[in-house]
Each structure stands twice: as structure tokens, then as C-alpha cells.
Amino acid sequence: MGAPHERSDAARNRERLLSAARDLVAEFGAEALTMDALACKAHVGKGTVFRRFGSRAGLMMTLLSDSESEFQQGFMFGPPPLGPGAAAKERLIAFGEGRIYFVLENGELLKAAGAATRNRFDVPATKLSHRHMEILLREAGIADPWVMAMSLTYALDPERIVDDVRVRGISPTRLTDSWRELITRLLPAA
Amino acid sequence: MGAPHERSDAARNRERLLSAARDLVAEFGAEALTMDALACKAHVGKGTVFRRFGSRAGLMMTLLSDSESEFQQGFMFGPPPLGPGAAAKERLIAFGEGRIYFVLENGELLKAAGAATRNRFDVPATKLSHRHMEILLREAGIADPWVMAMSLTYALDPERIVDDVRVRGISPTRLTDSWRELITRLLPAA
DNA sequence: ATACTAAACGGACTATGGTCCGCTTTCTAT
DNA sequence: ATAGAAAGCGGACCATAGTCCGTTTAGTAT
Numbered sequence: 001m002g003a004p005h006e007r008s009d010a011a012r013n014r015e016r017l018l019s020a021a022r023d024l025v026a027e028f029g030a031e032a033l034t035m036d037a038l039a040c041k042a043h044v045g046k047g048t049v050f051r052r053f054g055s056r057a058g059l060m061m062t063l064l065s066d067s068e069s070e071f072q073q074g075f076m077f078g079p080p081p082l083g084p085g086a087a088a089k090e091r092l093i094a095f096g097e098g099r100i101y102f103v104l105e106n107g108e109l110l111k112a113a114g115a116a117t118r119n120r121f122d123v124p125a126t127k128l129s130h131r132h133m134e135i136l137l138r139e140a141g142i143a144d145p146w147v148m149a150m151s152l153t154y155a156l157d158p159e160r161i162v163d164d165v166r167v168r169g170i171s172p173t174r175l176t177d178s179w180r181e182l183i184t185r186l187l188p189a190a
Numbered sequence: 191m192g193a194p195h196e197r198s199d200a201a202r203n204r205e206r207l208l209s210a211a212r213d214l215v216a217e218f219g220a221e222a223l224t225m226d227a228l229a230c231k232a233h234v235g236k237g238t239v240f241r242r243f244g245s246r247a248g249l250m251m252t253l254l255s256d257s258e259s260e261f262q263q264g265f266m267f268g269p270p271p272l273g274p275g276a277a278a279k280e281r282l283i284a285f286g287e288g289r290i291y292f293v294l295e296n297g298e299l300l301k302a303a304g305a306a307t308r309n310r311f312d313v314p315a316t317k318l319s320h321r322h323m324e325i326l327l328r329e330a331g332i333a334d335p336w337v338m339a340m341s342l343t344y345a346l347d348p349e350r351i352v353d354d355v356r357v358r359g360i361s362p363t364r365l366t367d368s369w370r371e372l373i374t375r376l377l378p379a380a
Numbered sequence: 381a382t383a384c385t386a387a388a389c390g391g392a393c394t395a396t397g398g399t400c401c402g403c404t405t406t407c408t409a410t
Numbered sequence: 411a412t413a414g415a416a417a418g419c420g421g422a423c424c425a426t427a428g429t430c431c432g433t434t435t436a437g438t439a440t
Contacts, residue, residue, distance in 0.1 A: 007436055010388060034426060045390025050428065121353065147360060147368035154350045155341035163311065164340060178337035186375045197406055197417060224396060235420030240398065 014052055016042040021063060030060065030108035060113035061123060064106060068125050071102050075132060088140040089187040092133065096156060096179040099129065103161045104172060110158035120157070129153060140187045148186075155182070204242055206232040211253060220250065220298035250303035251313060254296060258315050261292050265322060278330040279377040282323065286346060286369040289319065293351045294362060300348035310347070319343060330377045338376075345372070 020042035024033050035056060039046040053059040080086035081094040103110055114120035121127065130153045137145035137152075154160075156179075164170040210232035214223050225246060229236040243249040270276035271284040293300055304310035311317065320343045327335035327342075344350075346369075354360040 005437080007387065009436065013388085035428080036426070039390090045388095046392095046427095047390055047429085047431095048388075051388075056427065120349070121358075143371055144364060144368045147354070147364055148372065150350065150354060151345035151368065151372060154344040154347050157344050157347070159310070160340065160344045164337070168311075170337060174334060174337055178334045178341065181333055182338065182341060182376065185377075186372065195407080199405065200418060203419085225398080226396070229420090236398085236422095237400080237420055238418075241418075246397065 013042070013044050013048055016044060017049060017052060018062070021059060025063065025109070030063075030112045033112075035059075057113050057115070057123070060109050061125075064109050064113060064125070067102070067106055071098065072125070072128060074098060088136040089183060092136050092140075092183045092187070093180050095129075095132065095136070096152075096183065097176045099156050100161055100172060100175050100179065103156070103158045104165060107158055107162035107166075111162060114158055121153075126153065129156070142186075155179075203232070203234050203238055206234060207239060207242060208252070211249060215253065215299070220253075220302045223302075225249075247303050247305070247313070250299050251315075254299050254303060254315070257292070257296055261288065262315070262318060264288065278326040279373060282326050282330075282373045282377070283370050285319075285322065285326070286342075286373065287366045289346050290351055290362060290365050290369065293346070293348045294355060297348055297352035297356075301352060304348055311343075316343065319346070332376075345369075 017038065021033065021038055024038060024041060033056075035049055036046060038059075039049045042049075049059075053062060075082050075091075075095055075098065077083055081090040082098055083091075086094070110123075113123050114126075121130070130149050133152050134145045134149035137148050142148050161175065164175060165172060207228065211223065211228055214228060214231060223246075225239055226236060228249075229239045232239075239249075243252060265272050265281075265285055265288065267273055271280040272288055274281075276284070300313075303313050304316075311320070320339050323342050324335045324339035327338050332338050351365065354365060355362060
């Protein structure tokens with residue numbers, strides 16, 4: 001990405017690693033991916049894996065980045081009600097619904113990305129989500145949008161959503177309905 | 191606690207372990223406590239530590255149980271507005287405030303207890319909090335109290351509260367104010 | 381083509397939570 | 411007091427994330 005050329009061996013190894021990681025996730029799931037197995041499958045030393053991605057969480061974030069930036073495009077530049085053009089309340093409702101389905105599709109990766117991080121707020125996508133909600137909440141007249149956005153961020157925590165649906169048997173619809181009720185009550189009627 | 195006598199050696203070791211654990215937490219903090227160090231300090235085998243507490247999370251929960259049950263007493267049997275006697279809205283506000291201060295006092299232990307568990311909802315105290323809020327939300331006419339209580343549970347996540355205050359520099363007052371705003375808007379005016 | 385340098389490499393090593401299982405101790409029934 | 415059974419014990423062992431550092435290699439300047 002930066003100016004200084006990436007060495008050819010580095011580029012080759014990155015491709016190998018990414019490809020091997022995708023294979024392993026596809027076959028055994030993100031939970032089961034170990035850094036040793038990845039290094040081995042990619043025919044690369046363990047040190048190389050960690051230099052490239054920093055940590056297991058970093059690897060998961062890299063793996064996520066495609067679908068993630070697609071979702072981000074949606075709420076930042078896409079059509080209303082998710083994108084700009086609708087009222088803050090409608091956008092927040094759409095955002096939460098979108099996020100819930102996004103998490104249910106990429107749940108394993110997201111959980112794995114958040115788990116290894118000291119505070120899960122370090123996940124860049126989470127920061128961006130928070131900022132987005134903060135702006136909408138400010139627009140809607142919430143007194144302390146930053147803190148309120150944090151409450152909502154945790155309410156949409158990947159672990160929470162995935163476990164509600166997969167462990168505790170709550171249907172996605174119940175989650176989105178409840179989110180709608182939460183936002184509807186939270187924000188003053190239009 | 192059940193009928194069958196606890197063997198005297200088991201009882202002795204439990205005391206040793208608890209005492210050693212409290213010492214270690216007091217001196218180095220809960221984060222820094224390792225199971226090996228605990229076993230060593232208590233002059234006990236590592237297997238004994240795990241048989242007694244099951245896991246690191248289990249140990250932390252045991253360490254918490256005193257202050258925890260005190261807080262639980264407060265919201266279940268204590269005086270209003272925290273305890274029974276006040277309106278659901280007031281009780282929820284008081285509950286959140288109490289929980290925030292409780293977490294700030296026992297944050298390390300709580301984080302450690304939640305971290306090692308598969309889903310942090312496994313922490314018994316968390317389950318109880320959830321149930322308490324569920325009941326109050328039902329009383330206040332929320333459509334899906336179980337799910338809404340889960341959203342609020344995550345909004346009060348120990349990791350969130352501790353990191354907001356200690357890492358992101360948010361004052362406890364801002365947290366409680368925002369919680370009050372959240373509940374006030376969420377629940378219909380009395 | 382050669383020599384040089386900075387980047388990249390790899391895998392042994394560490395830290396730590398958790399498991400396993402053969403040995404020891406306590407309790408109880410006789 | 412003795413023997414047998416059940417509970418408890420301990421520490422070697424395993425899995426896995428992450429670090430360290432001596433060695434190799436790709437690019438570059440001459």
C-alpha cells in the first residue's frame with residue numbers, strides 16, 4: 001500500500017497465507033483455525049504469519065475486510081434508509097438491522113477478531129460503526145451521543161448476536177424487532 | 191454444600207487456595223494472576239486448582255461472590271428505588287447506576303470472569319442481572335423484555351464500562367447520566 | 381557481475397490455560 | 411484395628427498464541 005516496494009517473496013507469502021486461511025476457514029470454520037496449522041498449510045514459518053498479520057485478530061480482520069467494506073459502503077454512501085437521505089431514526093433502525101444480518105453471516109470471523117483483541121473496540125470496523133451511530137444520535141438530539149453510541153455498539157456485539165441466535169435460539173427477526181423498538185423509543189418522534 | 195461430607199484435606203486446600211488467590215490479586219491485580227502461580231503459592235498441585243474451581247473464570251467468580259451477592263441483595267430485597275417498591279423505570283435507572291459503580295469497583299475480577307467463559311452470559315451474576323431487568327422491562331410494557339434485557343445487559347458489559355472509564359477516559363458520571371437518558375426514553379412516561 | 385543492506389524468513393522457545401491419570405489420603409463399615 | 415472404596419491430589423503433559431534472533435534473500439548501487 002505504501003510507497004516502498006513490497007518484496008516479491010513477501011507478496012508471494014501473503015497470497016499463500018490468505019489463500020490457505022480462506023481454505024481452512026471454509027473447511028473447518030474460523031474458530032478452529034490455528035496459527036500453526038495456517039503456517040504449515042501455507043508452507044511458511046510461523047514468524048512470517050505473525051509479521052504479516054500481527055495477531056490472530058489481525059488475520060481475522062484481514063479476512064473480513066471485503067464483506068466489511070461492502071457493508072460500510074452501504075451505510076455511508078448507499079441509498080436510504082441505510083445511507084444518507086433518510087431521517088436519523090430510520091437510518092439507525094436500518095443500520096442495526098443490517099448489522100445484525102451482517103454479523104450473522106460473518107459471525108465466526110467477527111467473534112474471533114474481537115476475542116483476541118485487548119478491548120474489542122480496537123476492531124476498526126467497530127470504531128467506524130460507533131462513529132456512524134454517534135453522528136446519527138447527535139442529529140437526533142441525544143445528549144451524549146458518544147456514550148449512547150457505545151451502549152448501542154455493545155448491544156450489537158457480535159458475540160451477543162451470534163449467541164442469541166445460535167446458542168439461545170432467538171430468531172433474527174426477534175432481534176431486529178427489538179432493535180426497532182429500542183430505537184423507536186429512544187429517539188423523539190419525527 | 192450438599193450432604194456428603196467434604197473431606198478435611200479438600201477443605202484445607204480450598205482455604206489455602208482462596209487465601210493465596212486473594213493475596214495475589216491484592217498484590218498484582220486479577221489480570222496478572224496465573225493458575226500456575228496460584229498453585230505454587232498455595233503449595234498445591236495445579237490439578238487441585240482446576241478441580242476446585244473448574245477454570246480461571248470459575249475462580250474469579252468465587253472471588254467475586256461476596257461483593258456480588260451483596261449487590262444482588264440490594265436490588266432484590268433492599269430499599270427503593272433499587273429494591274422493590276419503586277416504579278420499574280426508577281428501579282432500572284438505579285440498577286444501572288449501581289451496576290456501573292459495582293463494575294468499577296470489581297472490574298478486573300469481572301473482566302477476568304467473563305473473558306475465559308465461552309459466552310460471558312455464563313457468568314451466573316450476569317444471568318441474574320438479565321432476569322432482573324427482564325422482569326422490570328416486562329412490567330414497563332416492553333414488547334420483548336427478554337431480548338431488550340439482553341441489549342441492556344451488553345450495554346452494561348464490564349469490559350465496556352471499565353474500558354470507557356479507564357482507557358477512553360469517560361467519567362462514571364457521564365455513564366450514569368447516559369444510562370438514565372437511555373432508560374428514561376425507553377420507558378413510557380409514568 | 382559483485383557486494384551490500386534492509387527486509388523477510390523460519391522455527392525453536394516461552395507463557396499459560398487446561399487435561400489426564402497413577403498415586404495417596406480420608407472416611408466408613410466391619 | 412483393618413480393609414476397601416471413593417474422593418482428592420499433583421505434576422507431567424498438551425494445545426495454542428505470541429516472541430526472538432540467527433540466517434537467507436530480494437533489491438540496489440557500483
